[in-house]
Amino acid sequence: EMQMVETGGGSIQPGGSLRLSCAASGFTVSTYMSWVRQAPGKGLEWVSTIDDIGGTYYADSVKGRFFISRDNSKNTLFLQMNNLRAEDTALYYCARAINGMDVWGQGTTVIVSS
Amino acid sequence: DIVMTQTPLSSPVTLGQPASISCRSSQSLVHSNGNTYLSWLHQRPGQPPRLLIYKISNRFSGVPDRFSGSGAGTDFTLKISRVEAEDVGVYYCLQATQFPWTFGQGTKVEIK
Numbered sequence: 001e002m003q004m005v006e007t008g009g010g011s012i013q014p015g016g017s018l019r020l021s022c023a024a025s026g027f028t029v030s031t032y033m034s035w036v037r038q039a040p041g042k043g044l045e046w047v048s049t050i051d052d053i054g055g056t057y058y059a060d061s062v063k064g065r066f067f068i069s070r071d072n073s074k075n076t077l078f079l080q081m082n083n084l085r086a087e088d089t090a091l092y093y094c095a096r097a098i099n100g101m102d103v104w105g106q107g108t109t110v111i112v113s114s
Numbered sequence: 115d116i117v118m119t120q121t122p123l124s125s126p127v128t129l130g131q132p133a134s135i136s137c138r139s140s141q142s143l144v145h146s147n148g149n150t151y152l153s154w155l156h157q158r159p160g161q162p163p164r165l166l167i168y169k170i171s172n173r174f175s176g177v178p179d180r181f182s183g184s185g186a187g188t189d190f191t192l193k194i195s196r197v198e199a200e201d202v203g204v205y206y207c208l209q210a211t212q213f214p215w216t217f218g219q220g221t222k223v224e225i226k
Binding site: 100104 | 115151153154155157162163164165167168169172174204206208210213214215216217218219220
């Protein structure tokens with residue numbers, strides 16, 4: 001069974017940093033993988049994607065502050081989030097980005113507040 | 115950036131009746147490789163989204179055949195032939211043809 005489990009969320013003050021992890025099982029993360037977030041009561045927002053050869057792509061709202069990466073040996077996807085802002089408060093999902101986004105984790109919550 | 119516009123934003127439906135959601139993109143979603151990366155996802159309350167349809171009209175594994183997708187270029191449609199209670203929730207279209215990838219605003223489907 002294909003599965004992903006996100007960890008690393010929490011409450012943090014503006015300007016702080018967090019590193020989200022997404023451990024995958026049943027498939028390899030060395031493919032297109034994405035992070036998507038959902039602010040409370042809002043819709044889905046694409047955040048970042050890493051492609052099969054390591055190319056990285058970001059939404060303008062996080063460019064220069066967030067960095068996507070993966071460790072193939074641990075079959076884990078990461079999102080390093082720096083200089084966090086209140087508007088980054090959301091539930092963060094990782095997703096395998098093949099044929100759309102076909103496998104999703106349950107999400108991890110990030111709250112940015114003073 | 116490609117803007118994805120869904121209509122309607124809310125759709126009260128009767129059980130057993132059909133439902134339809136439209137998604138329009140601000141520019142063509144045809145990729146240089148000839149594929150059109152338009153997909154549909156469904157999110158039930160408190161759950162992560164799940165993929166229903168990819169590349170316009172391909173049903174993902176395990177998705178009931180009452181769900182179908184169609185369209186081309188900039189205009190796309192998701193149809194539910196006979197709505198069941200488990201179909202309530204929010205439906206999103208997603209374009210993955212061009213970065214930044216973008217979602218529609220979401221269409222909330224509820225039972226009348």
